[in-house]
Amino acid sequence: MTAPLQGRTAVVTGGATGIGLGITRRLLADGARVLVAALHTEELKRAYGELGDHRTGVDLAGHVGDLSQPGAGEDLLQAAVEAFGGVDILVNNAGGGVIRPTLEHTEQTLRSTIDNNLWTVLRCTLAVLPHMAARGYGRIISIGAESVRNGLVDHAVYNAAKGGVHALTTGLAREFAPAGITVNVVAPSYVRTPELDAGLRAGSLPDRLVHVIDRAVELIPLNRPGDVDDVAAAVAYLARQDSGFVTGQVLSVNGGSSMG
Template sequence: MTTTTERRQVAVVTGAATGIGFGITQRLLDDGITVVMAGLDVELLEKARARLGVLNRTDTFAGDLSAPGVSEAMIESARTHFGRIDILVNNAGGGLIAPTLEHTEETLQATIDRNLWTTLRSTLAVLPSMVNQGYGRIVNIGAESVRNGLTDHAVYNAAKGGVHALATGLAREFARHGITVNVVAPSYTRTDEIDAAIAGGRIGPRFRKVLDDATCLIPMGRGAEVDEIAAAVAFLAREDSRFITGQIISVNGGSSMS
């Protein structure tokens, strides 16, 4: 029988075109894993895929994963191209960071859709095939702000808190099927996009305050680097992380402890 160590594993990474998702994709490719890159914008995905330069071990899927049926199409596309899926990284997210009373019905819905619904729908879509093969690694990207109550993050934390809770429930339910479900919860992370916005003066005073507050909470005195988040994801995606499940792994420079 062929084992996961004898064949190339296949991962799906959502929100893969930019930021943390792109970094995770790059790290998994470096580890020898084939990756399906999912996101909203097909052109952005193809540009990111070209940057990676590993066309034979990548594919892309574009669609709104918060909408019914799209995650199932993503999983089916990945299985059609590569035969199976061993790893799902639920990184897709976003939403408006704002004082709670400034949210509108539209921004409330968008924040829940982009963070919780994308994760829930993608996970539900991949679980049957993982159960059938008796193996799977699901890694959700959560948020350190769920623990530390970062400025203007209450609504975002409601969505990401759901992502954390979903993982612990699924971890217990599917442990006997060889499936682990964990969360990597980053602190403020310095992506290329955020660094470029800062350098170009494209952030307002409110967001500047959020970033300053986030950095002040971190004893190491800086935001995380993307590759530090990707390293934690890569570890949990490994076959030999098999006895770690239902955990929230904070990659946070010490901003909260225990």
């Protein structure tokens, strides 16, 4: 049986750690060739070690850079073209916000939250759209946030950035549908990544963040956090050719914390 993504090339931003690494692993398992975009070389090296069954330079490649900066999206596209000849799937996973009460934000934390979560998506998406349109095919999947819907405590600024990603998606989906490109969001609730799990076990997380995590789990009817495989499965579906009638959607992976 042919793997569902056989012959396709994917770019996963923030693909070396956490949810992104889980997405990278799933897309590789489904037959895609994957370029992992990381912020630091050390992250990329660790990811290569964890993905040791895959052949670097054959079905796995990497790129390092700050994707919020001008020109970064074009550099990423060039790296993918040089490695694999093109991009069929873009997963906008790079992100990470400063989660704190709104009035405790500073100019620096405001900018970093918007840069990391919205500008990264804009830079990379705008870079690949002409490439995908010229090929007549594309899947763009951005990682949003359940907190945009449920107003999770201390997430207002983070939600401003992720809400922008949600809104960008619907506009692009309608505009680029005639070009054969679908654009969707996967919006997780609280996901217990290996990195976060390690911090909880070590007791090294700030008390305020532990409180936010506890509140997030209380809102989930399934009474557990999500894991990276839950999110990766949703991304893998939207990356497939047979998801082609799904566009402009926010697919909530939330354990039921919001419904309808």
